[in-house]
Amino acid sequence: MDKLLIEGGIRLVGEIAISGAKNAALPILCAALLSSEPVTFTNVPQLKDIATLLALLAQMGVKVQREGNTVTLDASTLTEPVAPYEMVKTMRASILVLGPLAARCGEARVSLPGGCAIGARPVDQHIKGLQAMGADVVVEHGYVHVRTPRLKGTRLVTDMVTVTGTENLMMAASLADGETVIENAAREPEIVDLAHCLTAMGAKITGAGTDILRIEGVPRLHGACHHIMPDRIETGTYLCAAAVTGGEVRLTGAQASSLDAVIDKLIEAGCTVQSDADTLRLTAPPKLAAVSLRTAPYPAFPTDMQAQFMALNCVASGTARVRETIFENRFMHAVELQRLGADIHIDGNTAVVQGVERLQGATVMATDLRASASLVVAGLVAEGETTIERIYHLDRGYERLEEKLAALGARVRRGK
């Protein structure tokens, strides 16, 4: 199994390009299921999760063409509206095929994702929404089985803000009969990007980026071409990596407006951050100040950046309180960071991080995607060599990670 070896203590300096957003690409590729015409996507990141989704779509009968970062999907040949357990267990986002399949085929069989390292993560809101739109949903033998005549537009109020839940229901509603209103909708930038893609395909959607979405169903959607937005979590991760090393970086193809809460915290930590149309520049001070934070749905601080900021706080001056409100079990990186010498105490959903003078390289284990990213951030500043095991998690979400870090001067290599 691959490992990542990092020689810490080098100041990151230079320029790299940000990739397309994984969490935008996953739902947007699923949107191609809604049309019988080919849809082309550009800026699709080359990641394990994207490969898993494309394999799933191909297994359903979708024609998949991929050339570098451009993907064309033709779902005119869709024959098998099924997402088997073997696929869904490796990537929870496979649940995003449920809404499009129900709307386009009137039938879907999708495995329940089950729990994952960061918590239980049920999909009850996805199911409840489809039922409210008239679908007959049976959960048996670990599968969600949906049968429905044409879905009917209705008013939906989700019990909590759910990103993929909102995306699934928005896609289903775009082919429903009549108007669907989704209240308490997620406002993440990836929802807005999905709405842009669906609109280019002929959907009628207003309110994307607010907590009330209105979707006027249409009988069919047509082919289109859509450019995937930049990855705000990848951007935030490189900003943190530069910040902990006292570095100076320029990130191109980034979208600063999707990162307000993260940039605010970096400024609070003592960094200078400047942005223009699609470039972000960060200059870090020699010593960072500890920053407390609380995760919450967008536009508040993203849970997907919590682990990287915990790593940053490990070497900052002062004490930070990091509160996680989205997932119940998202502090597994804390014990690994402790192996590097961090001073962290967990109290329920709050981690109290007391900055230390230095971290020391050690062997640590990646437990999920963003936990792994936090270990990379910590490894870059730790003295000596840090070995991160199980880096397949990183390959799920960071395109050309070693190459990009090396371009900033980091000493990283992949080993067996």
Ligand code: UD1
């Ligand atoms: C998405 C992101 C993930 C991010 C998360 C929160 C993708 C592919 N993944 O995950 O990177 O960490 O948003 O920003 O975009 N919940 C329920 N029932 C449901 C749905 C959700 O109880 O039916 C709960 C979850 O367990 C969690 C909370 O709601 O506690 C938010 O989860 P949700 O926004 O749905 O996360 P994902 O969409 O899975």
